[in-house]
Amino acid sequence: MSVVGWTVDPASVPVEVPRRILKATDRCDKGECAAAAFHRVIFSSGALDLCNHHFEAAPDSLLTKAVYHIDESWAV
Numbered sequence: 001m002s003v004v005g006w007t008v009d010p011a012s013v014p015v016e017v018p019r020r021i022l023k024a025t026d027r028c029d030k031g032e033c034a035a036a037a038f039h040r041v042i043f044s045s046g047a048l049d050l051c052n053h054h055f056e057a058a059p060d061s062l063l064t065k066a067v068y069h070i071d072e073s074w075a076v
């Protein structure tokens, strides 16, 4: 099947905008950091919000214990 004579105005196509789960008020839980959190590492016992710097300091040890990881480092 082909559609002839049918065009789409690109401006009418909704742009897929990535949505963040973490909010600006979610801050890094590491010590006195308090930078914006871009990672939420969820463990069976609770969750840890981390800035990109503190997550990147030890990603392997965090993720081996995690049950889920929300990675929003694309938004840094």
Ligand SMILES: [Zn+2]
Pocket (backbone or CB within 6 Å): 028, 029, 030, 033, 034, 035, 050, 051, 052, 053, 054
């Ligand atoms: Zn931090």
